[in-house]
Amino acid sequence: MQGFRVLPSVDQFLVADTGKALVERHGRTAVLAAVRARLEAMRAAIRAGEDGGALAARLPDLVAGDLDAAARSALRPVLNLSGTVLHTNLGRAILAEAAIKAATEAMANPLALEFDLDGGGRGQRDDHLRGLLRELTGAEDATIVNNNAAAVLIALNTLAQGREAIVSRGELIEIGGAFRLPDIMARAGARLVEVGTTNRTHPRDYEGAIGSDTGVILKVHTSNYRIEGFTAEVPAPRLAQIAGKAGVPLLNDLGSGSLADLAAWGLRREPTVAEAVAEGADLVTFSGDKLLGGPQAGFIVGRRDLIAAIDRNPLKRAVRLDKIRIAALEATLRLYRDPDRLAERLPTLRHLARPQAEIAAQAARLAPLVDAALAPHGFTAAPCDCASQIGSGALPVDTIPSAGLRLTTAAGPGAGGDAPDRLAARLRALPQPVIGHIGGGALILDLRCLDRDADLLDALAAL
CATH class of the missing domain: 3.90.1150.110 (Aspartate Aminotransferase, domain 1)
Known part of the structure; x- marks a missing residue:
């Protein structure tokens, strides 16, 4: 049985053809660390009675395997x-080819992200998406943040910081990762006012809760669960009437949010964003990486004056989108202009x-x-x-x-x-x-x- 002497030194390993190839592939620092770790383990194995020659023969493959494993990202396709x-x-929506191409171009090139090519001055990054969102939803204006939770957060913070936000008990949802709507409302600085019961909420519940300190009425689409049986909720059009009469803005959080009627492809209908806008909500929030089929984003569409107030909120910069996602979102939204071919081009819908x-x-x-x-x-x-x-x-x-x-x-x-x-x-x-x-x-x-x-x-x- 052979002992320690058959093990190569670190220098001998590095000057051998295998070592040179590994250095070329992974860099000298990484190879040094891997070789030293394996040699230390092999010396311990020899002391425990294993054969040094057999271990030395396996060293190149073991070091190569260690380096490959260390270089392999855990964020890999499945x-x-x-x-x-x-x-x-698993990352939700797979992007359309058009969105992937747009994102790749954005990564590889400078873009007119906040640059007005006509006037030569500073522009607004949301302008690349604002027109498309107005066209597809019928809203007066739109703004974009990095996910729907941020959209709800900044909308509540803008409308109801230090004031009351009224919401049905049956809509106080918890989303993935134990993030709860009451916690988001608290972080937004709004005081939660619960109305109704878990299974039944009526118009009179909202009307009785509205007061001089009410900042917003919040309606939440309960997309991640369903209460069935003896239930009642106030439909969005009726809630819009109540809010309008009281002069209080209505924020309708759709969650997933669809820009197309899923029934056209044999799926059960989800309320579309355009419908929520038409029903009278002052603001509507929804996601970009769910039913819409784009990258992660949060959209806020609705009244022009409220969108302008959100854009002036200092939080907006903290939750804004980067150029890559804006480029991918623009390409994704453009696909909705051609609904006849949408299922062919949008992987989620396909x-x-x-x-x-x-x-x-x-x-x-x-x-x-x-x-x-x-x-x-x-x-x-x-x-x-x-x-x-x-x-x-x-x-x-x-x-x-x-x-x-x-x-x-x-x-x-x-x-x-x-x-x-x-x-x-x-x-x-x-x-x-x-x-x-x-x-x-x-x-x-x-x-x-x-x-x-x-x-x-x-x-x-x-x-």
């Missing part, structure tokens, strides 16, 4: 076969509107190929029906008929109850992770969001 189209933990028959045909086509890839690892694949969700709080109890692959252990039912979890972990560890969901004692790969068969087969080849 295959979203989870069955949730707008998966918050995935949501994809017919089940088309997905089932893909599952039947892929099943024998995936089964062959999994067989050496003790698993089988078969086509199955399943149900997709929109995700990100939109239509929380609605599902869309879909199809996919049911992955089970080849040993049959009851053989190793943790087998689906083990397989899910292996698929997450692939160079391009594959994300499914576990149900009915199997790992389900919902194919709704799989655009190309080859993407899944290439990912599984790394098993």
